[in-house]
Structure formats: structure tokens, C-alpha cells
Amino acid sequence: MEELSKQEVELLRILQKNARFDITDLTERLHMSRTSVYDRIKKLEQEGYIKNYAAIVDHKKVGLNxxxxxxxxxxxxxxxxxxxxxxxxxxxxxxxxxxxxxxxxxxxxxxxxxxxxxxxxxxxxxxxxxxxxxxxxxxxxxxxxxxxxxxxx
CATH class of the missing domain: 3.30.70.920 (Lrp/AsnC effector binding domain/regulation of amino acid metabolism (RAM) domain)
Known part of the structure; x- marks a missing residue:
């Protein structure tokens, strides 16, 4: 695998904290076009950097205490x-x-x-x-x- 760019690393940092991103916010924070952001996300998924997206469920709310x-x-x-x-x-x-x-x-x-x-x-x-x-x-x-x-x- 090739080394990640600074923008790709920052994109991973942002998505780790909240994968339900606002594309406009991402384009502004990364100084990239919408298409570029989507292309980078797709690349990171295809290369295995992003394995999955999931909701983090509060275990107590579902009775698993x-x-x-x-x-x-x-x-x-x-x-x-x-x-x-x-x-x-x-x-x-x-x-x-x-x-x-x-x-x-x-x-x-x-x-x-x-x-x-x-x-x-x-x-x-x-x-x-x-x-x-x-x-x-x-x-x-x-x-x-x-x-x-x-x-x-």
C-alpha cells in the first residue's frame, strides 16, 4: 500500500470521530472538492483503511450492564x-x-x-x-x- 497523504490522514481522523459526515464541512476542512472527498473515501475503503461503518450503541440503554x-x-x-x-x-x-x-x-x-x-x-x-x-x-x-x-x- 502506498503512503497516505496528509489530507487522507486528516480524513481518516475526522471519519473516526463521526462517520456521518457533512460533505460541505469536509470539503471546507480539507480544502477539497466534493468529488475529491468522495473519491478519497472510496479509495480508503477499497484499500482497506476503512473496514466498516457502524453505530456505537450504548450498552446500558439496551440492558447489557x-x-x-x-x-x-x-x-x-x-x-x-x-x-x-x-x-x-x-x-x-x-x-x-x-x-x-x-x-x-x-x-x-x-x-x-x-x-x-x-x-x-x-x-x-x-x-x-x-x-x-x-x-x-x-x-x-x-x-x-x-x-x-x-x-x-
Whole structure:
């Protein structure tokens, strides 16, 4: 991929904060024509810089008040076991973020559910039944310090 221009970087910064842009505002801020702005956005999408557009939903407004950071250790780190665990975790709606990690744990998951009972059900019926798990540890989120989807580009 080619290096991004200053205008393209600024365009990404703006769109990260609000993808429901006003084209007139963008043309003024970037000193570009409407066509140029649309062309740059299309280019950034085609080259994979912009992966998707989404609404950020307030989890509390939809009744998902219980957030848990879950660490998982596997019995074996054989590639086929790791791939299978990753595949199964990716299918769980309650898991909103999942990371393969190095160090103490093999995975860190961010899980969002309605309440502690729903979390207990999630662990008992969905997560712990995945083969090759040796240890699951959980930390309950008390409050957000920072939550952002904006990358520091």
C-alpha cells in the first residue's frame, strides 16, 4: 500500500470521530472538492483503511450492564487447538472483543451480558464447554476510564 497523504490522514481522523459526515464541512476542512472527498473515501475503503461503518450503541440503554474481562489459558498451544478455540470464541455474541496474547494467558476476552446470572450461564454453557481450556479467570468492570474507537493516527 502506498503512503497516505496528509489530507487522507486528516480524513481518516475526522471519519473516526463521526462517520456521518457533512460533505460541505469536509470539503471546507480539507480544502477539497466534493468529488475529491468522495473519491478519497472510496479509495480508503477499497484499500482497506476503512473496514466498516457502524453505530456505537450504548450498552446500558439496551440492558447489557455487566462487562467482564475474561482471561483464558489453554491446555495446549498446538496450532489446530488455538485455531479451533479462536473460531468458536468468534461465534459467541457475548464476546465483543477477543485477543490472542503472549505471556501469562493465551486469550483475553471482553464479554458483555445483562447481569451476573447471564455471565454465569455464558461461562457454564458456552465458554467452558469449548475443548482445550485449562483455566478461566474473570475480572468485572466497575467503571470505564476510557472507551474509544479512535486510533491515534
Amino acid at each position: 455487566f462487562i467482564v474481562i475474561v482471561t483464558v489459558s489453554l491446555n495446549s498451544q498446538r496450532l489446530d487447538y488455538v485455531e479451533e478455540f479462536s473460531r468458536q470464541v468468534a461465534m459467541l455474541d457475548e464476546v465483543v472483543e477477543a485477543y490472542v496474547t503472549g505471556g501469562i494467558f493465551d486469550y483475553i476476552l471482553k464479554v458483555i451480558v445483562k447481569d451476573p446470572e447471564a455471565f454465569n450461564d455464558f461461562i457454564a454453557t458456552k465458554l467452558s464447554v469449548i475443548p482445550n481450556i485449562s483455566k478461566i479467570k474473570s475480572s468485572f468492570v466497575m467503571n470505564y476510564v476510557k472507551q474509544s474507537t479512535v486510533l491515534p493516527i
